[in-house]
Amino acid sequence: LGAIAELAAASVPAVGVAPTLTFIRHAVDRLKWPDETKEHAPVYYHLPSDLAFHLNALLSENVLVDLLLEFMDKLPPKQRASMVLHALSQVRDERVLDWIEQHAVPPIGYEWGTAVARNEPSWIRLAQWLDKGRPLSLIALDALKNCRGFDPEDENMSGLFQTVSPNAHGPASM
Numbered sequence: 001l002g003a004i005a006e007l008a009a010a011s012v013p014a015v016g017v018a019p020t021l022t023f024i025r026h027a028v029d030r031l032k033w034p035d036e037t038k039e040h041a042p043v044y045y046h047l048p049s050d051l052a053f054h055l056n057a058l059l060s061e062n063v064l065v066d067l068l069l070e071f072m073d074k075l076p077p078k079q080r081a082s083m084v085l086h087a088l089s090q091v092r093d094e095r096v097l098d099w100i101e102q103h104a105v106p107p108i109g110y111e112w113g114t115a116v117a118r119n120e121p122s123w124i125r126l127a128q129w130l131d132k133g134r135p136l137s138l139i140a141l142d143a144l145k146n147c148r149g150f151d152p153e154d155e156n157m158s159g160l161f162q163t164v165s166p167n168a169h170g171p172a173s174m
Contacts, residue, residue, distance in 0.1 A: 004028070005050035012058040021067065024051070034075060045079045048072050049086030056090055065093040077105045085111035089118040097121050101129070101136065108135045113142020117161075122170040144168070 004027050011020040034044050048071045055064055068087050075083060080103060088096045096119045104112055116139055126144060129136035145154075147168055150161040 002046065002050050004047065005054040008051070009054040009058060012055070017059060017063060021063075024067070028071070034079070045075055045083060046086075048075070048083050048088075049090075052087045052090035061091055061093060065091050065095055069095065069099050072099065072103070077103070080105070081107070081109055081111050084115045088115040092119050094119070097125060100139065104135045104139055106135050108138045108142075110142055112139040113146055114161075116140070116143035117146035117166040118164065120166050120169055123168045123172045124170055126168055 004024060008020050008024050011023060028047070031044075033047060048068050051071065052064070052068055055067070059067070068091065072080060072083065072087060084100065088100070097116060100112060100116060112135075121140075121143060126140045129140035131137075146161060147166050149165060
């Protein structure tokens, strides 16, 4: 499936965005992705992160976010956490935060908070998540930790934050 993202990256300049998106969707449908019955099933779950990596500079952020969320929705719930870091940390969009709010399931690892911090949530949203309890409160706490700046001593902090310093935005009180 990694080849789909690479072919899509070559296809965008050749035939344009719309035909490329059609190609991606048809290829995925023909492969019946994701297919948990395949011998090496986890390999098949990497499509959203492959698309984020290969298409980031070729698609508008809006189109890329739509595509990533479409394929993240198709993942089995237990596979989403590992993909949220690689696919949804590549973009910045409020819809990513909406998707995480609706789809976060335990166990909650650092991946969720990394993706949230990268998408720069509002203080109001983080406060609401803290009030809602688990799993969103755990994600909000981790996102806030990531907004403090890179800490090389923190084993759960993504190296992504060495070059990117996310911030929560908006008013800090409700």
